[in-house]
Amino acid sequence: MSAAISRCPSRTIEVSATTRPSRLRHQQGQWLLEEAGDVRTIEDGQTLPTRVGTWRVHLTRPAAQTGDYSSARTVASLVLRFSVHKYTGHIELAAQSEGDSFDLMACAHHLLLLTLARARLADHQLPPVQQGWVHQHALLQQLDFKANHLHLDIHRIRRQFAEVGVVDPGNIVERRPAARQLRIGVARIKIVEHDNRRMRTETNDVQA
Structure with a gap:
């Protein structure tokens, strides 16, 4: 039934x-x-x-509370900047939205988000709708995660973005349930990698 x-x-x-x-x-x-x-x-x-x-x-999305939803802080409005410190393993995350900046600091669950961000950057030549999709089993193998760890990190990521005022935090990690795929919901991404000798930057400014 x-x-x-x-x-x-x-x-x-x-x-x-x-x-x-x-x-x-x-x-x-x-x-x-x-x-x-x-x-x-x-x-x-x-x-x-x-x-x-x-x-x-079947989940229903709540209607916007005001008529000016377009001005709210949404996942689509975000620009994410990852600072990856090779030798310490720290992954610092900062975000911008409509001129506002906020520091999401270094958290363990940012590893998942960084991995999804790299996958989206790697697909930058594809149409935005096709960028960054990763099969869940491949992601679990890559990160050496159990499924419960993955689900808990997704929950923590969404909660963190909700706490800084993002009105649709569920979209920060998007899913295709039938295909068991997921991706980062942000299109504009910058990754800066630091080591003792050099700094390397990856960016993607394509709008979803």
Whole structure:
């Protein structure tokens, strides 16, 4: 059995999973599934097994709160600058949007975002809609991550951008669920690599 979930009466939903206690909760504009201590993001179209059958989730996007949504800080408006320090392993991240700058500092989950940024830069000759898509299994192998680690880092990345006022943080990492692909949602990227001898810069100013 499958069912469409278009809205929910509360921000936390208890889910009777097949073998383990689970619940859905809404946080920072995302639906999260908590199960046996693990947290992962629920995507539109994803199926959830329960004791009464399999349910398919359909998420609706909230309408803009004002008529001037185009002036809001969106993922499409961002310019990201990564500063990669080769010998320390630090990945510092800064962003600009509509003339505003904000420092996202150095965080462990920036490694995932940097990896996706490199993939998008490598595809700069392709049309924007085709740039940067990476198969999840290849990404897990490249980063030596487990799936739970990947989902948790995506959640942390989206939460971090929500905390600096990005109104659509779910778009910072885009997904193609059927193809099990994902990519960074920002088109304008600059990567500066530092070592003791030289500095190398990669940029992409193509608008998505």
